Amino acid sequence: MKAEIQKKAAGIRMFLFDVDGVMTAGGIQLGTGGLEFKTFHVQDGMGITLARLAGFRVGILTGRKSEVVERRAKELHVDVLVQGVFQKLPSYLEILESYRLEDAAVCYMGDDLLDLPILERVGLPAAPADARDEVRQAAVLVTKKKGGEGAVRELIECILRLQGKWEGVLQKCRAAQSPD
Secondary structure (H helix, E strand, O other): OOOHHHHOOOOOOOOEOOEEEEEEOOOOOEOHHEEEEOOOOOOHHHHHHHHHHHHOOEEEOOOOOOOHHHHHHHHHHHOOEOOOOOOHHHHHHHHHHHHOHHHHHHEEEEEOHHHHHOOOOOEEEEEEEOOOHHHHHHOOOOOOOOOOOHHHHHHHHHHHOOOHHHHHHHHHHHHHHHOO
């Protein structure tokens, strides 16, 4: 399995993520007046920053529409945000066309049944540890971490290491922290 992951990881140029159950633990807190709360893991956000430092495109493709997700996407400077799409495949195909990518260049992480059409196409399908059984079966890479608990970071670090980009990213982080 590791050889298959290594082979598929070699061509990845874009990460796409679902939100609920991947970037969050899947809980949605609703308050009065339309308030919505989601909890994002800070290490997942740093993982997205590391991916961008390494030259990857990063996007979010989610079935729900949320101001909270829009805010998080802006904070992380993701390249593409698509929300509120029940059928995700048409939006995925538009993303491919827009960035002139082939399926083999995309790593997608999803956790539920609506993610299957994309997981069955992308170069590297991934799932968090607590994804639905069918999704874990469709994934080539299943993280040890659960959604919202560092699964995004784990996936990104794995790809960075497999592509030999980890040390370069570490050096960029060290340079950013240097007082010079």
